[in-house]
Amino acid sequence: MDFDAASRGGDPNRFGTDAFYAALGRAFVAMCAVIPVLFAIEALDVWLAANFDVTVGIIPWDIQGLDGVFFGHFLHDGFDHLYGNSMPLILLGTFVLAAGARRFLFSTLVIMFISGLGVWFTGLPNTVVVGASGVVFGYLGLLLMRGIVERNWWNFAVVLLVGLLNGWQLIGILPTDARISWQGHLFGFLGGIVAAILFRRRRPRHDDPYAPESTLSLP
Structure with missing residues (x-):
């Protein structure tokens, strides 16, 4: 048996393997399915005139706006706002999800919590903050750091690609008017x-170059 060929085809975490591309394809389909859900939420908000943004958005320094730390990421200030977040969410989310559904879920929850709580503590009082862009930037930071701690160069390639396509948006981490x-x-x-x-x-700590990598044990 050609063990080298087997390893290339069976490791979903190794760039260039058949399993890697299969995982990437499944992740892309899954992320594409997320976007219609966000559009449905926005359409429902408009149709019912429910004003979800104020009801469950993040309102800094207001206890009533604390639930927005979680729910605010699913809401947007109109369809243009949602359109702007859709493509980077699909692109970055695909590569994050391709590395494993459980890691994707737990990582997304951590990003939502830190982003939402950060807004609640540092945002301007009497304002409402909604949108998935905090998650988008979270995926960007995750892929960048994952490339460092896991030494996966293709993560850097994804971040570089996004930087080239949407570099102007990266100033969004700086205070603006x-x-x-x-x-x-x-x-x-x-x-x-x-x-x-x-x-x-x-x-793995041993010297077998084809041994599967282990992941952090999650509850």
């Missing part, structure tokens, strides 16, 4: 870094 929650972007990015460290894939 625009109606942009730079706090959500910044804390989302930091949340991604934390998630990459917490849920990193550990390399």
Whole structure:
């Protein structure tokens, strides 16, 4: 048996293997399915005139707006806002999800919590913050740090690609006068870094180059 060929075809965490591309394809389909859900939420908000943004968005320093730390990421200030987040969410989310569904879920929860709580503590009072851009920047930070702690160069390639395509958006982590929650972007990015460290894939300690990598044990 050609063990080298078998290893290339069977390791979903090794760039270039058949399993890697299969995982990437499944992740892309799954992320594409998420976007219609977000559009359905926005359409329902408009149709019912429910004003979900104020009801369950993040309202800094207001206890009633604390539930937005979780729910605010699913809401948007109109369809244009959602359109702007959709493509980077699909692109970055695909590569994050391809590394494992459980790691994706736990990493996303960490990013949402740190981003949302950061906005709640540092945002301007009497404002409402909504949108998935904190998660987008979280995935960006996660892939960047994952490339460092796991020494996977293709993670850097993804971050570089996103930087080339949407480099102007990276200034979103800096304070601006625009109606942009730079706090959500910044804390989302930091949340991604934390998630990459917490849920990193550990390399085997022995010298077998084809041994499967182990992952951090999750509850």
